Amino acid sequence: MRRAVRLLAGRIRAAIVARTRGEDIGPEEYVRLAYLVLLRRQIDETGINDWRRRIERGTFDTQRVLDALLGSDEYLANHGADIFRYLHLARQQWIRSVDAFDSILDIGGSSAGRREGALIELGYPHRPSRLDILDLPPDRQFWGEPTFDQTEPVDFDWGRVTYFHGSAEDVANVAALQARRYECVFMGQAIEHILPEKLPALLGWIRAHLLPGGRFIMDTPNRAITKIHSPHAYINADHKLEYTPAQLEDVFNAAGFSVVRRTGLVHLPQMARSGIFDARWFPQATLVHDDADASYLFAFEAIPETKTLDTPTP
Template sequence: MTKDRNEMIVKYGVFCSKIFRYARYYPEDIIRIFWFAIFLGLFYFSNWRSPNNEEFVHLVYAYFLFSPPSEKELSFYKDNLDQGNFSRIQVILSYLMLPIGIEQKLFSRTGIEAHHLARVKLVQEILPQAEYILDLGGSCPASPEGALMVMGYPYNPQQLDIVDLPREERIYNPQSEEYPQQFITPDNLTKINYIYRSMADLSNFPEHTVDLVWSGQSIEHVTEEEAEKVIQEVFRVIKPGGSFCLDTPNRQLTKLLVRRGFVHPEHKIEYTPDELIAKIQKAGFIIKKKLAVSPMPYSLKTKRFSKLELMSSIGFSENINQGFSFFIYCSKPDN
């Protein structure tokens, strides 16, 4: 009995310490929940009924986001509440900072999982066909074919070179496997070469040789100075008329989600679209396409991150600033 009692004391002690830590780092969340609970109670006692879904959304916006919802925002939340896709508690909790484990328990899927599906769609539908591809940071723990092929790149390049850090230099998942330097896909259509070094060092690649350079969520893993060097080196190794495609987290949205630091422990910097586009154009590239990946217009407008919006956003929009990530497709001039 004493053992059970001690275990219970430890359990509740840990729980209380987590609440204290949360209140210390995110006091604004606690204050917003407190005021929202008061106004929800006032509504009930004034009307002797609970608010309907439309009224509930207006209350969330008025006393949690401090702004009125637009017609599209109201429709998004109300329709999903009416259809049972969202619960009211999920709507409130989607605006709070939550550990990923709790997020997985509270929602049908995490925002990161939904965003991954959007990125898979990007790889399968938007990336151009190429015979020789250089993938920066593209190793995949699940397969020696690399992340690009695992995500369903619909073409069969003759050669795919993957540049990624050696295992001992990785902070996140340092136990992941290093594949042999050469690998041929089971269908014998693509020869894959692994080069274990920083993506900032492309000195072993000759100039004007690569058809497509793909940087999938990797430019944010090097410093700003290194990123400028990467872009210059990419311009050097790409053939005239060749393509440079990349996607990366959008700082305009990630700072609303994390509020302190970055969304990944290995990120050195996270860019806004304008910041990265300026660097790419300075190197001489021509921008051909700009897309928001997992567009989140409501979160951007209210300056308050909604996990439910991210979980529901599997696709693209032309307004690059709205994306949780953004995608840039550019080319090297022919002359």
């Protein structure tokens, strides 16, 4: 805790230097900057009046400012837990429950540091004999340019990993993929990056490239919960649309998929009921749960419907 306080004190000093060009400031300005750095808002009138009284009484010091803000309900509700750590732990636990497949296409599945790709890096326990990975060209990949060559297949003792480059929205134009079929197509935290008007065509391509009995498996943020966390913007600036489970299932059904397994990742029923974001609920959350609607992330496993899709009447 002391180390965290020192780091935050350093951030406030940096903000002071940036704001004042190194000039000394008084205690009231320090308080105002501390609120901006720690609570990410302007101090309210009640708060500044309280600190003014402390300054007048001679009981002010910077350590008390930090202790008061770090111990406040407002700070703890927003920063009292490393929520992304729990989201990652939930994804790791979930991926260990996914079945084995001999051939997988991972869309958006490049890893900056591991040739095996993001799926195996996440903790997928099985090893397909053929793992194809489609991602953007190396200099445009989301997690940064990879540290290894992606132009040639890589052979492991369990199988071969082959990288293909292009956008998911234009997968139909990646010539080398058109004749390939898969037992599983996987999209981990990727579908929210797809333009919504492009998603039906992508789903149609996936459906056509699954082998008989194949599955489409994905996970994504749940807007029913992320809207509580971030009501005015998506949780990542690159997200094109964050779906609720019901919304995405409708899209899947329209594209000829039937969702056969729904999984919630980081179950937050109190948040779903109250509409209030509190980071302190994350450490107590069940990481993997059947209730996808009240979870921060959700995962679907879907299979192509056997019935013929309706076609418009000419």
